[in-house]
Structures are given as structure tokens and as C-alpha cells.
Amino acid sequence: MTKKLDYDSLPTDLTTSPSHTAVRTKFYVLDTNILLHEPLAFLNFHEHNVIIPMVVLEELDAIKDRQKDVSRDARVAIRSLENALKDATPEQILAGVPLNRLQGNHQADGTLAIFADYELRQADSALSLTENDHRIIQAAIELQKQHREHKVVLVTKDINMRLKAKGAGVKYVEDYRTDQLIDDIRFLSKGFQEVEGSFWEQVGEVTSVQEGRDTFHEVERELLPNVFHNQYMIDDDETFAGRVVGYNDKHVRLLDLGYERMMGYSAWGVHPKNIYQAMAMHALLDTSVDLVILTGPAGSGKTLLALAAALEMVVEKGIYEKIIVTRNTPEIAESIGYLPGTEEEKMAPWLAAITDSLEVLHKNDESMESSLNFIMKKANIQLKSLNFMRGRSIQNAIVILDEAQNLTASQLKTIITRCGTNTKIICSGNLAQIDSYYLTAVTSGLTYIVERFKDYPGSATVNLNGVVRSNLAQYAEENL
Template identity: 70%
Template structure:
């Protein structure tokens, strides 16, 4: 049975979130209202990061419609086929300025209302078909429903999970004692490392570099491989995890121990740290960076960048160089540096010395595009506010000998168009969970202070 074609009307924020989104609807038809094109046009010249996405979307639409006549553009132009199993639908532009105010329609004073009215009009004209308005604006979805539109959806093609509770944590915690659950085990020792081979069924669903711990605090290991029958577990030892040290910092709980183990592992190229405010993400990342750059000489420099809505839009209104402009936004890094050197006789001199010795550079996410970063340790803070495409841009900048640490709190998303399940941070956790060169750790537990801990649990 062939599924009936659906007509999707796209809001502007969909094309800003994913400029090629109109190609993602397979055999169904896509309608772009004229108001959307006008909004893209007004955004493309702004000095904001989103202006690039607007320009990319405009060029993509133009490439698709370039050879079509005005009549064909209004009627629908065949989209390029992206999947051999599905024929492609059509893309058309709808001139919503030709619509007249009638009973039941919203006022034409706002652009959102014009787009909703377009969907209502198409729904009335083509009542036999399913007409869906696609927008990431929650309020617009409510307005469209209230105006009588039957179908309104969020754009979810880049959403890999439906509930943030299912997000990979990077570790598996066993009830009771781990060894009581093991029926048979073979072990191999090489140097100081011991690898256990246990039945695969002990952890049916697991990922490479996932940590295994138990409630009895008698075991800590890491998954290094598997086949259909056996699971290979590197015995790290709980005491060894808790004795990890980076720039004078030792873990306060087992989650920080796992994080430090991953951060200090030269074989791991990407470490993703998630967790609530005050769990130690930034402090651990910075301490491990100083340890590996200054003490171990594994990297030449530390590059620190952070995403907030204000940075993504502009850093031009603050005085000074790029580093000086970024300094107010990267206070979390300087605060962490002060914590690491609070016992020094002259903290300011120590901070200046360390900044120079470790070659710490503050960079804006705006200027990361187009670079190739070699032999550096890159700290990307607050990346829950980045989209999947923005994170891809940054990750693909990392060249030979570079390690990337991404950290963020999915409960503190500032973007208007992102949720916990559509955040770029969630996206890379899911995409990289099977990559042997990456590790994800969810830092469970607030260690900043009892005040912060109580606030995290009760507010």
C-alpha cells in the first residue's frame, strides 16, 4: 500500500535550524510560504551566526528552483531523489500575500500569522490531503492548533532519541556486587593491565569505552570489545580511578574518577561530559588540560571556546582583542583557574604564568569555522546550546594530535529552537557512542557546595 502524499509547510526556523531541511521529506510535497523567503532575506545580512544558515538555505532553494518557470515554481518542482526506495516529492513557493482576510483566519500583521494562514488555506483547498505545518516555535504550534490547523509538528529528523532519560550515560551501574553476577570468567594480564572475558549476556546492550561499576564499590572496569559470546572488560580498579590526579585535582566521587580517566587517556580523541551545574565538568576538563600540556607535553596549546546565544550573535560590542572580548563569557574558565591556584602566594602572577605556559587561547565559535587545529586540547564549554550542524563544524576542525572535550548541561539550554532531545550535545552523545576514540561520562552528583546541591535537587 502506497502512503498518501503529505503536504508540509515549513516555518523559517526550520530552514535556519537545517538549511537543507526541505530535502528531508522523501516522497511528500514541501511548501515554502513567501513570508519565509522574506524572513530569510532579512536575516541573511545580519552580523549573526544564524545569517550563514539563512544564506545557505536561500542558495539551496535557488539551486532547486533555478531552471523552473514561475508557473512551475507555484505548481511544484520535483525535488532531487535522495533515497532509492522513495520517489521524491515537489517543492513549491506559495504567495501568501494574495490571501484575503476571512473569518477564521488570523491577523496578517505578524509573519507567524501569515504562515499559519497559508497552512489553513491549503488545508481548506486540499481537504483530501494531510496538511502539516512544521515549526520549532512552540507558541506558533499552539496558535496554529487554536486557529483550526489539524496537524502541526516539530522538525525531528535530527532527533535520535525521544526521551532524554534514554541518553547514553557512559557507564553501567550494577546492583550489589559485580562478581556475584559472573558465572564464568577468563582473564589475561599484560603488564599492569588485566582484561576479563565474561558472558555477553551480563550487559546485553553496551558500547565501546563504557565504564562498569557496582554498588558495593568492589569493581570498576571499562568495555574494550566484544563478540557474540564474550565481553572484554579492562579491570581498572575503583581505587585506581579514585586516585587519578590532574594538576592537583583528585576525583570527589566515582563519576569524576571515570571522567578523569577518560580525560587523561591519550587514546581518547573526544570526551563528552554531561551533568548538572556544579558537578565539576569545567574544572576537571581544565585541570586535565594543564596536566597534559604543561606536565606531560602531549599537546602544544589549550584552545577554549564556549557557546552562548550572545556569543553566537556578536562579540563586537566589547572592547579589545578577540581574547579580551571573549574573557567575560569565559569567566567559568578563569574561575576554575583561580580554584586550581588559590593556595599560591600571588594568584594573579600564577594565573598569568600558567596562561602563557599552557598557551591558553580564548576563541569565539564564530572564528572556528575554516580552521584546522593541530596538536591542541580544545575545551568546548556550554555546548548544549549548539545545533548538530554547528557541533559538526567544530569537531571537523580538529586535526592530527588534537583532543576535544565537549561539556554541557542539558537542563540549561538557552536557545529558542533547541530542547534537550534536539540539542547538538545529545546528538553527538548518540552518534559517537560506538566510536572507539570517544567516551561519554554523565557526572552524576553536585560537588560545588551543599547550597548548589540542594538547589539542583529541589528547584
């Protein structure tokens, strides 16, 4: 017979150790989707205690053998939990195993426990315990009763489950926000600053230096206090355009790019239609920038500019050897095995935006189909599934990652860490068109890398304001 654990009889050193005296510890009950989102999430709750309901382990076990990318995250989560609990006795696992004994780069100082939710009785619940979500909710309610002096929090990325949990009586329900760097998408870095009026009137006196063909200006830091590397500067009068190339406590060093010069840029026959596209094109064509992040609404030209710049640098300039285009397939079609043909033929429907852009770039050719076939071979354009990118080492290539708003931070890390010598990666996405069940604009991996890389000297971010596709598309973007 299984002995029911009395959580109020836990040893005091598990809940009131010296490191916990400043703040009363909380109990965090994790839903399955938290461990799928980040397999090591249980290490991110500092001095607080983490509880995994038994049904969560059952769900991870059911997911780990699926032929989907999420199955890998399930396996990593299971191995990580096993590593944390492997030396503990059954009684210790139920009571809570200290996490500070785990080696590695983490600040976890609480405990990890498994909650035996199979002991829950239907008579004590207003929810049907035949559903896994309801068992997790009821587990949180039971823990809430047992820990009346502590805050018990159910953590889930499922919005509907958060609503049901509140309705069922769970006092504290939260989303997982450890990888959320901003609270409002309006605070997301755009990659540029717009100065009201004339830039020169705003900054007054500057120190200018000519180095070869380039002109640099040094202005007082107090005039531009919130700057970061490779941030662009433009003004309303269309008289100045520059980029931050360095700064210290006293001065900001700007590379003068010239407003008119930027508007005169060209890549594979494409010219910028506004200053935002001009900044994007400058970053795309700059070989010192290894990561370019393009955000903006549908129709702002993200994919077209990325492809035009890639073709320019591969075919015309020979800087890179190939173009790899990838994106995450929707969860409903995550497995591409059902589609006929090779990997590239299977990916073609999901990368139609790329083929559409190629057609736009060659629409005036005598034989567009022949031109497309020639360019696909000449530029060595490869259409790859994101699921098959793991484990690769990419050299001498441009990687275009389209629809990046649907990726988590860990998925983007997987791609970016694949890039080797002489490789440039272009991430583009529209944060208003997220298809993932569990991601929002502030928790998207695209938002995460914009904030993480905004001051990295080898990256540049540009938000492409304005829709240039058509008047109809612009009206729809603004009014629908």
C-alpha cells in the same frame, strides 16, 4: 495579473507516483526557523511534499546580511533552494518540483513548491496578516482547505507559534524531529553501567588475560547485552571498575581499571571526589580518546576536570601544544563587537567559568594573579568565539567546548570537523540549562552527539552524577 494556483489540479504524477502508493503523501509547510536550524531540511521528508511560503523567503532574505552566525545558515538555505528550483518554470515552482532529480546523499522523493501567500486575504483570516508568523499559519490553513484528502502539517520550532497555529485551526502542527535521536532525555546514554551488588557475583566465571600491566576480562555477551565501546562498568559494592574495549556476539572484553586505583587519579592537583569524576578523569587523560563528552548538573565538576586534565597534558606531559576554550555566546550577545578589547578580552565575560576554575586550581599559590598569567602563557590558553572557529584547522591542541547544550547538531559538527592531527575535544554541558529559544533537551546538539558517538571507539561519554560544589548548590539542583 497573477494566476492563482489550484493545488487540487496538480498533475497526478507529482502526488501519486509509484513510489508514493504505499503511503498517502503529506504536505509539510516549513517555518523559517526550520531552514535556519538545518538549511537542507527540505530534503528530509522522504516521499512527502514540502511547501515554502513566500514570507519564509522574505525572512531569509532579511536575515542573510546580518552580522550574526545565523546569517550563514540563511545564505546556505537560499542557495540550496535556488539549486533545487533553478531549472523549473514559475508554473512548476508553484505546482511542485520533484526533489528526486537533485544529486547528493538524500532520500527525498517528494516535491518542493513555493506558496504565494501574498494572495491571502485578511477577510479569510482571524489572524493579523501583517505579522509574518500569521501569514505562515494562514498559508497552512489555506493548504489544509485545498488538500482535504491529504494531511497538511505545519513544521516549526517556535512553541508559541505551534500554540497559535492550533488555535487558528491548523489540524497538524509538529516540531522538526529529524535530528532527534531519542524521545525522552531519560533514555540518553550516561556512558557507564552500574551493576547492582557485586560485579563478580553477577557475572560468575570470567576469562582473564594479563597483557603487560593491564588485565582484561572476557564475559558472556548475554550478561551485558547493551554495551558499546569505551562504556564504563562499575558496581554498587565499589569492588570493580572497568571499561569496554571490545565486544562481539558472544563476549564482551573489559579492561580492569580498579575501583581504588581510579579514585586515586590526579590531574593538576585535582583528585576525583566520586567514581563518576574518576571515570571522567580517566577518559580525559586517555590520549586514545579524541572526543570526551561530559554531561551532568551544575556543580558536578565538568569544567574544572576538563581544565585540570588539559593543563596536565599540555604543561606537565607536553602531549599537546595549546588549549583552546570556546563556547557559544547567547543570541542576545551573539555579536561580540560591542565589547572593548581583543577577541580574547571580549570573550572573557562568557568564559568566566574557565577563569573561575583556574583560580580554584591556583588559590593556594603565593601570588594567584602571577600564577594565572604564567599558566595562561605556559599552556597557551586561547579564548575563542565559536563564531570565528569556522574554517580553521586545529592541530596539536585540546579544545574545550563549554556550555555545549546550547548548540545545534550542525554547530557541533562545525567544531568537531575542525580538529586535525593530535587534537582532543572536550564537550561539556548541562541539558537542564538550555538558553536557546528553539532547543530542548532532546533536540540539543549535545544530546545528538552523545547518541551519535556513543559506540565510536575514539570517544567516551560520562554523566557526572551528583553535585560537589556545595550543599546549597546540591539542594538547589534537586529542589528548584
